[in-house]
Amino acid sequence: MATIRDVARLAEVSVSTVSLALSNPGRVSQKTLERIRTAVAAVGYVADPLAQSLARGRSKMIGLVVGNVGNPFFGDIRRELENYALEHEHFVLIADSSGKLERERALVEHLIGLKIAGLALAPSSFGPDYVKFVESLKVPMVCFDQKVAGIERDFVGSDNYLAGAMLTEHLLQLGHRRIAFIAGPQHMHTASERYRGFMETMASAGVDVNPNYVVDGQFTRSAGYEAAMRLLIQPERPTAILGANNAVALAALQAMQELGFDCPGDISLCMIDDVQWSNVITPRITMVVQDTLKLGGIIARRLLHRISTPDAAAEPPQDFVLAPKFVPGNSCRRV
Amino acid sequence: MATIRDVARLAEVSVSTVSLALSNPGRVSQKTLERIRTAVAAVGYVADPLAQSLARGRSKMIGLVVGNVGNPFFGDIRRELENYALEHEHFVLIADSSGKLERERALVEHLIGLKIAGLALAPSSFGPDYVKFVESLKVPMVCFDQKVAGIERDFVGSDNYLAGAMLTEHLLQLGHRRIAFIAGPQHMHTASERYRGFMETMASAGVDVNPNYVVDGQFTRSAGYEAAMRLLIQPERPTAILGANNAVALAALQAMQELGFDCPGDISLCMIDDVQWSNVITPRITMVVQDTLKLGGIIARRLLHRISTPDAAAEPPQDFVLAPKFVPGNSCRRV
DNA sequence: TCCGGTTATCGAACCGGTTCGATTTTTATC
DNA sequence: GATAAAAATCGAACCGGTTCGATAACCGGA
Secondary structure (H helix, E strand, O other): OOOOHHHHHOOOOOOHHHHHHHHHHHHOHHHHHHHHHHHHHHHHHHOHHHHHHHHHHHOOEEEEEEOOOOOOHHHHHHHHHHHHHHHHHOOEEEEOOOHHHHHHHHHHHHHHOOOOEEEOOOOOOOOHHHHHHHHHOOEEEEEEEEOOOOOOOOEEEEEHHHHHHHHHHHHHHHHOOOOOEEEEOOOOOHHHHHHHHHHHHHHHHOOOOOOHHHHOOOOOOHHHHHHHHHHHHHOOOOOEEEEEOOHHHHHHHHHHHHHHHOOOOHHHHHHHHOOOOOOEEEOEEEEEEOOHHHHHHHHHHHHHHHHHHHHHHHHHOEEEEEEEEEEEOOOOOOO | OOOOOHHHHHHOOEEEEEEHHHHHHHHOOOHHHHHHHHHHHOOOOOOOOHHHHHHOOOOOOOEEEEOOOOHHHHHHHHHHHHHHHHHHOOOOEEEOOOHHHHHHHHHHHHHOOOOEEEEEOOOOOOOOHHHHHHHHOOOEEEEEOOOOOOOOOOEEEOOOHHHHHHHHHHHHHHOOOOEEEEEEOOOHHHHHHHHHHHHHHHHOOOOOHHHEEEEEOOOHHEEEEEEEEHOOOOOOOEEEEEEOOHHHHHHHHHHHHOOOOOOOOOOOOEEEOOOOHHHHHHOOOOEEEEHHHHHHHHHHHHHHHHHHHHHHHHOOOOOOEEEEEEOOOOOOOOO
């Protein structure tokens, strides 16, 4: 590998001039610039990003840390961030914490050790320690998906209260009253907001919520399956189930199919968040989806703004909350 | 941030001794080791990975480059690699090329600029130029998924010929003769092998393949949808469709549903590769799946072997080809 | 021609570690 | 107690860049 000293020798200038010429061509005379360019081409010089980062104290990389890259929710976000970053000569490094707090911490710290220019983080936890940890990170960053109380950073996400409320209202309009809710872990902002959307919409419609109809699905497939089973074996079954996320709702669908219930004939079902291939799932689930493309765009723009504008660090953190979209299916029937 | 010089000063030893003590505690006297450890703790010293990588010429990071991290196929592989790497104090950086050759090249080169210790690569292209590119990478590496002719590197993947043959044989046993095949891009090894498995199994069963029954689905959802439509509008329709991957098969299912065909009543369907939530798709698709967990384990072990065994570079590249598994569904009927 | 003010280039220090040959200290042997 | 061998420690060079104050070259104006 050719180094900057090789270039300097060949162009017969000092190393510092080469460095200057490469990072700021305007401040070097036309003649030397050309000599340097020729030399660069001749030896095939490419700056070592590692050495650059060490010397500059910052690299051209952006870290994207999520709990599960396989989640299609992250697909658009990743793509948008990558494309936008690339336009600004930055690279995106993805790190997957598998939802584990300790691993997330290790990954983030490692990335920061790499002197990443910025960080897009989907928080995996909450609480004072976690808040302190995130706020201790001295890097331009944008949080997304999960709003964590106390973290004073830019946040990009969807209106989860609205998401829960929309589907609840939809079921109410179809005449349902015995509506069950498979909830997520309440310490998660998304989960508690969706729950709140459900409860308050029911309340303002004057419909009592049977406590047995609210079960915890942990946002996971397995817990959602159990929770759904618990709903389905009750003597007075709900006429509709609202899954707080895709995993618990589809687990409920699976449970219904296994027990022989027809959806929507026996029980209606709807959910928050899409999955891949949802349109070949029978019945097509009525859902409310997040505008992942737009979310990704905002995350990317905001993060790169903070990165490239030197005094953006002073700008106060801002929340960007997008309304979700209603996508009708045929999994909910009028009663 | 505390540097190694701070530690040296506090422990009253030279910088080189600190460095030695930290990387090779056995070669330092007990007394100084303790003094150094105390000093490290006192100033909260953590070695700068960037500086380490620059000095050593190699980092503790492993690159994982794939065409689409969202593909569940990569889920297990990523997880296995991450876990195994972590046990050996390595970190995995994921980079997504979105299937674009140019971006893959840029990402790989950037990662190598970062002096990654090893690379797990799912090749996205083929041909002499590509082979030359991959072979020019002077990094311990393991290729997986797509076997590229000419690349002399470790390879881990599934027996795609067998995958195609198994499903073909299954359909033949059920009495099907008019079997259609939605193929992938033939320059891809996986696609051509699956195709070969289909064709040769048909041939050895003495069944002619109607040329109109073999259509190109490019392994993508949209092309697969078109291809399926082309099959379904033929006057003499096939009685079964074999999708060369999950995307084209499910696109075919969608097409069938939209046109009003019943699966498996009117047409049977089976596919290679699983998708998430396949068990809530109606009908449950009969398929052949890869043992992604085992694939991931082999990739991880092989790569870390090459990384940590200094003279493993001399070991000739090896192919690891696993047999896929048959997973019966109810999308194929006897005729 | 001389001078003040730009503009171009350079040298040296630095980023934060590693490595290796040289030097000093310790230990074992006679 | 002298001496060779082994163990511990050190200094300096190096990895490959950036940055900044200092010097040198250049320019127009008096």
